[in-house]
Amino acid sequence: MEIHSSDMGLVARVAHLGKHYGEGPQRVTALDDVSIGIRRGKFTAIMGPSGSGKSTLMHVMAGLDSPSEGRVWLGDDEITNLGDAALTKLRRRRIGFVFQSFNLVPTLDVMGNLRLPFELDGRRPNAEEQHRIGSLVETLGLANRLKHRPHELSGGQQQRVAIARALATQPDVIFADEPTGALDSRTGREVLGLLRSATRTAGQTIAMVTHDPIAASHADRILFLADGRIVSDREAMTAEQISETMLNLESVAVAGSGAAA
Template identity: 80%
Template sequence: MEIQTSDMGLVARVAQLGKYYGDGERRVTALDDVSIGIRRGQFTAIMGPSGSGKSTLMHVMAGLDTPSEGRVWLGDDEITGLGDAALTKLRRRRIGFVFQAFNLIPTLDVRGNILLPFQLDGSAPTAEEQRRIDALLARLGLQDRVRHRPHELSGGQQQRVAIARALATRPDVIFADEPTGALDSRTGREVLGLLRSAVETSGQSIAMVTHDPIAASHADRILFLADGRIVADHGAMRPEEISSVMLQLERVQA
């Protein structure tokens, strides 16, 4: 009997994953025989030089892209061959997303953006879920901004709304793609602190793609990619240690 992803203490995993673009001599390898899992209740950073495959790995694990070969699971459910409609439903119900560009709906206020995953799923939050959302708004300092639209908020406030939206449905895992890339350093630290807090206080599972050693230093675990392969898997590291590994990878890739 196949060992289940949950038996491994993982919320998501891939096995012998390959992702290619083009054919023949023009084929470009984005991911090459990657087998890795995201651990439950842990903050994982995914790093690597430009073109190493880190964003592609996240997109495949999150069901935003399909693999060329290999298998993908979310929890104990294999999603490798799911169609678009099934994947959309799965992402809406079980995955949270935080992007560099915030991806808020400009015509909705803060509360409307946070409740969007429920509305897209044709449901309304229960009383308990509403209490949790109100607590999130308070914790993120957004309770006085619930009627504001995105253009009335600072970049840091917009990213906090995106984090609240990702946490609102209590998803299996949150995928964050360069979540501090559009923020100044002080606001970026605040956002990373909020993600760290979600892991420590709620047991949330987070996988974050970043190129920033300071951002990655907030993680419990750091995966390093180069040329589409996992080349190192470390526990928590200091920013200067992360920078040293990245510099070595970039020298090799150059």
């Protein structure tokens, strides 16, 4: 009998995941036999040196990219071999996204952007969802910005809209890709606080790719990748501890490339 993700307390997982690009001598391995799960209701940070495979891992888990080998589940549903149409519907209904570049629609005002996931699903928010949107607007301080378009907002305000949009559908998991990368440090801390609050007060599951030790220090768990493999799986750490771990990974990577040369 196959063990289900829900039995393991996981909202998403991969088993023996491999991802390669190119063929022959030009073949590059981005992920190499990765087996890992994202815990339900927790804030997980995914870190590693440049080229370690952290963004590729997120993209495969989110159904944005397909694996070369291995299996992928969202909840108890295997998505490894789903077609584009089925993956699009799944992402729209069960996954939230927060990106460094905000990815707001420039021609829509704030409320239009918040309602966009429902519009794309061919429906309007029901009463419960409208209440949730209203609560998010108040909590994130957007009440007096609802008629503004993205270019009329600061970077921090745009990212708040993106977070509210991701939370509005109450997705199984939110994948955040360098969500503070385009923000100043103070605004970045506010945004991280909002994501952290979403896990603690609403039980939201968040998986965040970041290179920033301060950002990762907000997480409950930190996965470190190097050369396409999970090399460390740690509980919450301070920014200093994360920095030290990252420096060690970089040193190993440099030593390895020197030996290969």
